[in-house]
Amino acid sequence: MEKRRSRSERRASGEARRAEAPLSAHAELPIAPEGRDPVGLLRAQEDEREPELVPLRYERMTASPFAFLRGAATVMAHDLARTPTSSIEVQLCGDAHVANFGMFAAPDRRLVFDLNDFDETWPGPFEWDVKRLAASVVVAGRATGAKAKRLRRAAAATVASYRTTVGSLAAMAPLQVWYARVDVDDLVERLRATSLRDEARSASKASRRNSGDVAVQKLTEVVDGRHRFRHKPPLLVPVDPDAQPAVFRRAAALHTQYLESLRDDAQVLLRRFALVGLAQKVVGVGSVGTRALVMLLESGDGDMLLLQVKQAGRSVLTPYLTEPDVRHEGQRVVVGQRLMQATGDPFLGWARGTIPPRRDYYVRQLRDLKGGFDLEAFDVDRLTVYGRLCGAVLARAHARAGDPAVVSGYLGTSEEFDHAVADFAIAYADRTEADFSALAAYRATRVA
Structure with a gap:
């Protein structure tokens, strides 16, 4: 022993x-x-x-x-x-x-x-x-x-x-x-x-006050009775599922892959929602330019949920430390976050793009009572x-x-x-x- x-x-x-x-x-x-x-x-x-x-x-x-x-x-x-x-x-x-x-x-x-x-x-x-x-x-x-x-x-x-x-x-x-x-x-x-x-x-x-519902109100508008992302380029650019069906299909495949990375209980919850909207969103300072998406999910009763999908590249630390065996950069981010945070987002997960260059992503809930000091x-x-x-x-x-x-x-x-x-x-x-x-x-x- x-x-x-x-x-x-x-x-x-x-x-x-x-x-x-x-x-x-x-x-x-x-x-x-x-x-x-x-x-x-x-x-x-x-x-x-x-x-x-x-x-x-x-x-x-x-x-x-x-x-x-x-x-x-x-x-x-x-x-x-x-x-x-x-x-x-x-x-x-x-x-x-x-x-x-x-x-x-x-x-x-x-x-x-x-x-x-x-x-x-x-x-x-x-x-x-x-x-x-x-x-x-x-x-x-x-x-x-x-x-x-x-x-x-x-x-x-x-x-x-x-x-x-x-x-x-x-x-x-x-x-x-x-x-x-x-x-x-x-x-x-x-x-x-x-x-x-x-x-x-x-x-x-x-x-x-910074709830998911408030984020839905800020980032979307109702058009013909349905929520759609607002058009505010370059900070927020919606993807039209009718005009860009291939992009939306790839996002749907990424969403499905993401669900499979979750714990069983979170999977059960999120499978009650369907992907109904997609937009590209600029985030942060150093992260600007990396691919960042927001997904709009809707339940059968009209409940809305926003997820952020963010590109995960190689950590800036890895060239100077032991060469890592990283199979998925999104998973690296999620595992590190779970290790360091005392408690966190139950919807943290990861996925990989379906076409070259097949970027890695991690996914989290957007603005769930998030805030801080000025x-x-x-x-x-x-x-x-x-x-x-x-x-x-x-x-x-x-x-x-x-x-x-x-x-x-x-x-x-x-x-x-x-x-x-x-x-x-x-x-x-x-x-x-x-x-x-x-x-x-x-x-x-x-x-x-």
């Missing part, structure tokens, strides 16, 4: 990793190698995107340095691969910036706060997510005009929250860790004495509180598919890691601003 290592043994193995990767080493951002080309890294992704939408992607990314950071996960993955590593593996989000946390409905219909974007998920060293999160705090905070010392403290507080939370999780039983989640009602109460009190209440109320309205005090919240949530996500005892043993109880990553975040914010300028210059030549 195989025996599992004790918590103390696992913690000791993590502590031993400091001999090869000292905590202070995580402050290091190596000098950019000759030939480093952030615009080139972004352009390398154009082959998998719709050519007519690529300019819109760059337009959104050049709105601000933070918008650039959001869309440039491939650039940061390239840079992180050249930093010292703990080699302590967890399931990574791969894109853990502050705008990728939010509120949504759990299957029990209670609102939860968690990570909500997993396009780049893949196993890797835990600190990659932590460094991206801390850097995003600094880059977002610079827009407030806050001084560098306050932004460094905000980044350090974010990392400290991660470290102390993973330490607490390391002391818990595995089932306690697995079921731990952040309920929004509890979160609002916990934030009552902080600068985020009013924002938490407003975000909670707005999220509860980060653009934050001052540095609010951003610091929010960073702590995100750090704690990221620690819980890592603890589900990683070993919190090993991570906690490596981090210890001192603030050394907090300050090292805060230094890294400041340096990476400088690099992000330079990369943002490079993309803006490139875009200016294209527009001219």
Whole structure:
């Protein structure tokens, strides 16, 4: 019978990793190698995107340095691969910036706060997510005009929250860790004495209003007694089943394939609906240009349901980590999301296109009470509180598919890691601003 290592043994193995990767080493951002080309890294992704939408992607990314950071996960993955590593593996989000946390409905219909974007998920060293999160705090905070010392403290507080939370999780039983989640009602109460009190209440109320029924009203209209997607190019372009029957047939085949990826109970539920509408939809910042569809489903009694079908490409992490054996990129995203989220969308599934190049997709419910905080309205005090919240949530996500005892043993109880990553975040914010300028210059030549 195989025996599992004790918590103390696992913690000791993590502590031993400091001999090869000292905590202070995580402050290091190596000098950019000759030939480093952030615009080139972004352009390398154009082959998998719709050519007519690529300019819109760059337009959104050049709105601000933070918008650039959001869309440039491939650039940061390239840079992180050249930093010292703990080699302590967890399931990574791969894109853990502050705008990728939010509120949504759990299957029990209670609102939860968690990570909500997993396009780049893949196993890797835990600190990659932590460094991206801390850097995003600094880059977002610079827009407030806050001084560098306050932004460094905000980044350090974010990392400290991660470290102390993973330490607490390391002391818990595995089932306690697995079921731990952040309920929004509890979160609002916990934030009552902080600068985020009013924002938490407003975000909670707005999220509860953002139901699937509201999404149906916003995205569709009734024509001749039937719901049809609105025509708002290039953001929303309906597919006419009469004018484009082949496209609609392929979508129907994809929908059938998706149903087969679901658990039996979700299959039973969704087979009560039929596919009646289809549209192409532009989503996100970095995702702009990848194929994204919305499916309109209708029950026999006229109940409506919206599903989002999103192209899943190769994770930006995989060129720098162990070469994966990924048979389906959509399944990769779904598995990673299920591992990291405490609770999630029961309609998560995947499918593959039926004609060349046979793209992979993942499918989820659209706007099921989804919402979040208005980060653009934050001052540095609010951003610091929010960073702590995100750090704690990221620690819980890592603890589900990683070993919190090993991570906690490596981090210890001192603030050394907090300050090292805060230094890294400041340096990476400088690099992000330079990369943002490079993309803006490139875009200016294209527009001219």
